[in-house]
Amino acid sequence: MSDDLLETFRTILAGEFSVPADEITSDATFEALGLDSLDVVELTLVLEDKVGVKLGDEDLEGVRTVGDAIAKVQERRA
């Protein structure tokens, strides 16, 4: 698990999705953070800007938590 990526998610989710920073852990589900499926797609657009990786529909299958999404970003980078 990349601490840098978790920090990036924290910055994005807190700054652009108004999620309280202390709720953003790798175990937190997007649903619990108040993001619905459209928000998650929106999040992929912001991620593309910040980390240069675009997660597509297939990548998002099974992604429920922040940690799941971080793992997908790392997979795509590998």
Place this chain on the structure above:
Amino acid sequence: MTPAGGPAGGDRDVVVTGMGAITPAGRGVAATWDGVLAGRATAAPDARLAAAGAPVAISCRAPAFDADAELGRGTTRRLDRFTQLALIATREAVAQAGLVGPDDPDAIVATDPDRVGIVMGSGIGGAETWESEYARLAAEGPSRVSPLFVPRMLSNTAAGVMAIRGRARGPNLTVNTACAAGASAIHMGRDLIAAGAADVVLAGGVEAGITTIAISAFAQMGALSTNPDAGGASRPFDVDRDGFVMGEGAGVVVLESRAHALARGAAPLFVVAGCGASADAHHATAPPEDGAGAALAMRRAISDAGLDPADIGHHNAHGTSTPLNDVAEARALHTVFGAAVDGLAVTSTKGVTGHLLGAAGAVEAILAGLALREGRVPPTANLTTRDPDIHLDVVAGAPREVALRAVLSASMGFGGQNAALVLTAA
């Protein structure tokens, strides 16, 4: 008054029990009313429009607010500004009507939410969203368009989100008659109650269209004021008027039958006694010179209220400050009122607020209702020399004290669509 020939359960004696507004003149109905009574023009240089190179950089912006703090986290991202404005006005209206409890400012608890309808008017819908996402499409391509574009932009989203937050499962409609939409929505809301389709209707109008594309287009039409003195740019009925100033805001009223209001202990503020609608059937944007379509809507509203023109003491005019509108509206008033026009205290509150487009009719119905209740007609801001072609008693300078039994508010939309409302004392 009881229903005459209406469907079972319908009741045409429809009253307003709550009002909410956010306008350039202020946050809330009271602040807006104070600004309008004081004749404080709100048109000002607009730095965002100037930075974008817009051909006109004057606007009337609503007071700033923190949408995420007030309306819940993520609101700014999920909801276009027009929906945010509608939610702010709605909260004020449902609170005054006593429809919400102490725990949740949105959830309607004091009446059956399944029979709470919503009718909102909006001319454009999510204008800022259209502009920003189209720019993204053009610059970065289709894969970068936000999935939130559709729910942010759709003009029925304000009414939809009001229903979600209020848990209001009655009929839910959005009407678009352009700049008459706010008045049309109140008309349709009254009719839903009269038809027995809802016990309570939240009705109003909203607009947040101060965008570079809209300003550019209205400027190309020659509809906007280019007055170098921003504060004096919106000057309805004045000989030096040269166009309207674009504003933004929302107005929402709570409508219900008098019987329903009294049964739940709510105080009627005034009566929506008559509603009239018409089309010019003339031109896409210009009114006929004689204002015949507007006159038809006004006559229908007065007749619907069972009144004669001489019963109406005050008219809150559409009065946009464009050369064409104000003259046509004056002619319409002469057609409808005849000699009785001399007894009509006319004002255009757009001298203060600018033109709120789809919100105008709702905000102006609220202001006309306050004039009725308080017996005070606000002045038309910036009116220094009345156009010699406009033979009306336009209130200027200071509010006028006058005992009022019934008032009229009329709105005329591009497309040639007209709406008029007659309000009477509760």
